[in-house]
Amino acid sequence: MLLIFPLIYLLAFIASLREVYRGHHAGILIFIIFGVSMYLTAMPVMFTNGLPFLIPPFQFFKEILVLLVLVLNIFALKNRPRFHLIDYLLFFYLACNIMYAVLPIGEQGFTDRLIALKSTSFYIVVYFAGRLLDPQKVYISKYLSYIIVLTIAAGVVLAKEVATNQHLQSTTGYAEYSYYFFNIKPSGSYDLSTTFESEGGYKRFASFFANPLEHAAATLLAISAILAMYTTDRNNFQFKKVSVAALAASALSIIFALSRAPLAAYFLVIYVYALVTRHKLIVRAFHAAAICGMLYVAYLFSDFNDKRDGLIEVLMNTIDFSNPSSVGHIIEWVTAVNSIIDRPLGLGLGSSGRVGATLGENVGGENQFLIIGVQTGVIAMFVYMYVYFLFIRYGLKGLKYLKGKEHQLCLLILLMKVGLLIPSLTSEVESSSYISYMEWFLSGLFVSVLMRPRDTHEIELVEA
Structure with missing residues (x-):
């Protein structure tokens, strides 16, 4: 039964390749949605079912497709493209990272720097693969509907996990795969990794995603897609059976992934959506809930209540930063900031983040912006941050004049950036x-x- 995951992974790759071959280059999204999402479920299943020799070629499917689409898009250009400010900033950011990889900067070897370069910069290649597409030829609603299908499927798998009180990863060979390929030993109460449990012993579920953290982040993408898909140009949300099922699945996912930051971001996405679409009832409900929440938290911390157990303890320890996870974040942030102050031009690629942790020389971390700053300095960090906030700015502007599928994409990008x-x-x-x-x-x-x-x-609306 579990072999369905590598089968879906393979079929999604073939379907994407077929779409790209036919000239529909946005078809790469089929593989990203249905293949990459369950990558770390498909690979362990293959490993434990005697197919480890297929894993190395399967691992590079996504990079092959991205580079193929980028090259085909370049050759398909009929005129020299007009570049946006964001394009120039990302060109600069990519050039900075390439320079840090080529030059002997930092303590990491050349090979390790190249591995870190892929981790810190390949998403810019992905950006330009999408940037050179003709948006008029992309049916964005189709791919939003695929995200919604994935969301409902994730909710179904999650419901089974919750009902049986067993992680899917306990049956896929996740721990064995991680140890064999990455030398990561099983840890935590469930012999997976500590990310699968929360303070108080509560299980955190990942459905078919890599881990509960990715599951929670994917849910933020999902709620953004749902709201964008079913919101008309007049800002009315269409309640249909599929949209309600998708909303329910996303709510289930964000609750049982049990990750504090994405949970807060989930409600922030809905709040920002209500603001930009002028749903006053939702905004007022959020304000009332916020006031009630603050009063309840004040009550919990008052001398009149000394009950600190279960989820209440998790809530209180999160707010006062006394739980190990919050303390760990603070320590990593302080370490990263001190490193940036001491070395404003960075320590070099591979000195922080996932690659740094793999090499056993991680400095700071647990913050996307600070991880960039530690590795390639404050200039690259501020460029990344500026680009991030430019997307939010242009997302807000675009809602004023974009219509149809362009309006859907604009709302999706705005909510996605806010959510993440x-x-x-x-x-x-x-x-x-x-x-x-x-x-x-x-x-x-x-x-x-x-x-x-x-x-x-349209130009007058853009400049307004």
Whole structure:
């Protein structure tokens, strides 16, 4: 039964390759959505079922497709593309990273620097693969519907995990695969990794994603896609059976992934959505809930209540930063900031983040922006941050004049960037291939929409 995951992975690759061959280059999203999302479920299943020799070629499917689409897009250009400010900034960011990889900067060897370069920069290649597409030829609703199908499927798998109180990863060979390929020994109460459990002994479920953290981040992408897909140009949300099922699945996922930052971001996405679409009832409900929440927290911390057990203890320890996870974040942030102050030009690629942890020489971390700063310095860090906030800025502007599928894409990018902001402060979001590839490919497509020639009325709205 578990062999269905590597089968889906392979079939998604073949389907994407077929679409690309037919000239529908956005078809790469089929593989990113249905293949990359369950990559770390498919690979362990193959490993434990006597197919380890297939893993090395399967691992490079996503890079092969991205490079293929980028090259084909370049050759398909009929005119010299007009570049946006975001394009120039990302060119500069990529050049900085390449320079840090080529020059002997830092303590890492050349090979390790190249591995770190892929981790810190390949998503820029993904961006330009989407950037050079003609947005008029992309049926964005189709790919949003695929994300919604994936969301419902993840909810179904999660429901089974919760009902049986067993992680899917306990049956796929996740621990054995991680130890064999990455020398990561099983840890935590469930012999997987500590990310699968939370304070108080509560299980955190990942469905078919790599881990609960990626599951939670994928849910932020999902709720953004649901809201974008079913919101009309007049900002009315269409309640249909599929949209309600998808919303329910996303709520189930964000609850049982039990990750604090994505949970807060999930509600932030809905709040920002209500603001930009002018749903006053939702905004007022959020304000009322916030006031009630603050009063309840004040009550919990008052002398009149000394009950600190279960989920209440998790909540209180999160707020006062007394739980180990929060303390760990603070320590990593302080270490990273001190490193940036001491070495504002960076310590070199591979000195922080996932690659640094693998090499056993990690400095700071647990913050996407600080991880960049530690490795390649404050200039690259601020460029990345500026690009991030430019997407939010242009997302807000674009909602004023974009219509139809362009409006859907604009709302998706805005909500996605808002949603991933909080998790970026507590984790290395770009280390998740599914989240990173989806986010940057669609971001590139969005900039192509921004650069599409407009009529006079549209230009006036843009400049307003």
